[in-house]
Amino acid sequence: xIRSDTxxxxxxxxxxxxxxxxxxxxxxxxxxxxxADAEDATSETFIxxxxxxETAPPEPLPWLYGITRRVLANQRRGTGRLERLxxxxxxxxxxxxxxxxxxxxxxxPFDPDDSPAxxxxxxxxxxxxxxxxxxxxxxxxxxxxxxxxxxxxxAVAIRVHRARGRFVQALEEEGRKGSGPSRTPGxxxxxxxxxxxxxxxx
Amino acid sequence: xxxxxxxxxxxxLRRVNPVxxxxxxxxSLARISARIQEDxxxxxxxxxxxxxxxxxxxxxxxxxxxxxxxxxxxxxxxxAATPGxxxxxxxxxxxxxxxxxxxTGSxxxxxxxAITGGGAGLASCVERYSPETLAKRSFxxxxxxxxxxGDEVTFKIGRRFKGAxxxxxxxxxxxxxxxxxxxAGGPNLAVGERYxxxxxxAFAWACGFTQTYDPTVAAQWAQATGS
Numbered sequence: 001x002i003r004s005d006t007x008x009x010x011x012x013x014x015x016x017x018x019x020x021x022x023x024x025x026x027x028x029x030x031x032x033x034x035x036a037d038a039e040d041a042t043s044e045t046f047i048x049x050x051x052x053x054e055t056a057p058p059e060p061l062p063w064l065y066g067i068t069r070r071v072l073a074n075q076r077r078g079t080g081r082l083e084r085l086x087x088x089x090x091x092x093x094x095x096x097x098x099x100x101x102x103x104x105x106x107x108x109p110f111d112p113d114d115s116p117a118x119x120x121x122x123x124x125x126x127x128x129x130x131x132x133x134x135x136x137x138x139x140x141x142x143x144x145x146x147x148x149x150x151x152x153x154x155a156v157a158i159r160v161h162r163a164r165g166r167f168v169q170a171l172e173e174e175g176r177k178g179s180g181p182s183r184t185p186g187x188x189x190x191x192x193x194x195x196x197x198x199x200x201x202x
Numbered sequence: 203x204x205x206x207x208x209x210x211x212x213x214x215l216r217r218v219n220p221v222x223x224x225x226x227x228x229x230s231l232a233r234i235s236a237r238i239q240e241d242x243x244x245x246x247x248x249x250x251x252x253x254x255x256x257x258x259x260x261x262x263x264x265x266x267x268x269x270x271x272x273x274x275x276x277x278x279x280x281x282a283a284t285p286g287x288x289x290x291x292x293x294x295x296x297x298x299x300x301x302x303x304x305x306t307g308s309x310x311x312x313x314x315x316a317i318t319g320g321g322a323g324l325a326s327c328v329e330r331y332s333p334e335t336l337a338k339r340s341f342x343x344x345x346x347x348x349x350x351x352g353d354e355v356t357f358k359i360g361r362r363f364k365g366a367x368x369x370x371x372x373x374x375x376x377x378x379x380x381x382x383x384x385x386a387g388g389p390n391l392a393v394g395e396r397y398x399x400x401x402x403x404a405f406a407w408a409c410g411f412t413q414t415y416d417p418t419v420a421a422q423w424a425q426a427t428g429s
Binding site: 029089115 | 211212214215216217218219220221222223224226230231233234235237238241242
């Protein structure tokens with residue numbers, strides 16, 4: 001339980017942050033075009049979590065992701081506060097990151113741009129993309145996804161089933177589209193990150 | 203579904219997970235952590251969490267300590283005394299060490315100024331209480347607290363000694379409402395309780411100018427103000 005006196009409240013928050021901040025940053029990085037946006041979204045998430053600490057459930061990660069999703073939605077709408085924050089954090093205007101992920105290792109032959117799975121995901125509508133990201137990248141169960149999206153577990157199961165079917169279709173279309181030998185992507189774990197240019201993170 | 207048993211088309215997607223949470227750049231993590239710390243320590247931007255915290259700025263505590271020492275020593279001047287302040291009003295405004303706007307001049311010179319730092323208010327005594335200094339205050343009354351909201355306290359006025367031409371008055375009573383770590387010699391104002399209250403403008407002063415009602419003191423106030 002989150003207690004309300006200051007020291008224990010702070011201790012609770014510190015524990016929450018310690019356990020989950022990497023997961024939240026990773027979640028944000030998978031959904032933003034720039035590292036700065038992901039950092040903003042992560043900071044905002046925990047600042048909001050601090051203010052609403054008493055409402056954090058015992059299993060808080062889906063709750064945190066729910067906050068991050070709303071923060072990201074606001075970000076995309078370009079609310080003034082986040083824009084001002086971004087300006088404040090950076091001395092110079094951001095250069096837009098190219099939408100395709102950049103490999104962290106220039107010697108790594110794997111190019112996610114060539115990945116049909118990536119391309120297939122990008123063909124889907126936003127809701128389907130988010131569902132499949134939560135399944136495949138956050139590796140969430142249906143009940144965890146239900147908490148993130150605020151819908152019933154049954155609704156999650158139905159929607160995931162449909163999204164998976166559409167993904168399969170899109171994958172087949174990508175396969176037909178590509179010419180030449182199709183690459184088999186290697187395992188991604190072991191790279192620092194893919195989507196954001198490394199230089200922008202440092 | 204037509205996939206062969208055991209294969210999941212989402213495995214293709216899993217393989218292209220663009221981020222490994224165990225391999226995040228430390229610079230990013232550091233920036234995030236710094237920003238959160240900053241926001242939590244300075245919650246003035248709209249959070250509703252009210253905290254009794256230690257004042258983060260050491261300056262606030264140091265200034266309060268200096269002012270209290272000055273008060274006890276009878277000098278009655280804050281650390282930033284304005285030279286040449288007239289004796290009539292007894293001293294100068296103590297300016298805030300944390301960058302707040304100093305309360306000067308417009309109130310006639312002296313003020314028991316609230317020095318704020320990190321959201322907690324401190325009242326420093328710039329005047330030593332006495333019937334004479336009481337008489338110089340712009341208002342003095344005998345009243346009962348009807349409401350407390352943060353540092354704002356509303357009184358129903360029972361008897362006015364000076365000023366306060368109203369049945370009810372709301373004053374800022376920094377340091378006397380339990381929201382500050384220290385209160386410079388003022389009571390903790392409570393709803394339903396009766397007090398003798400004096401101060402300037404919309405500020406109730408601590409340091410003896412506001413005290414729990416006592417009939418003997420009330421008589422002194424009446425005499426000092428000639429009411």
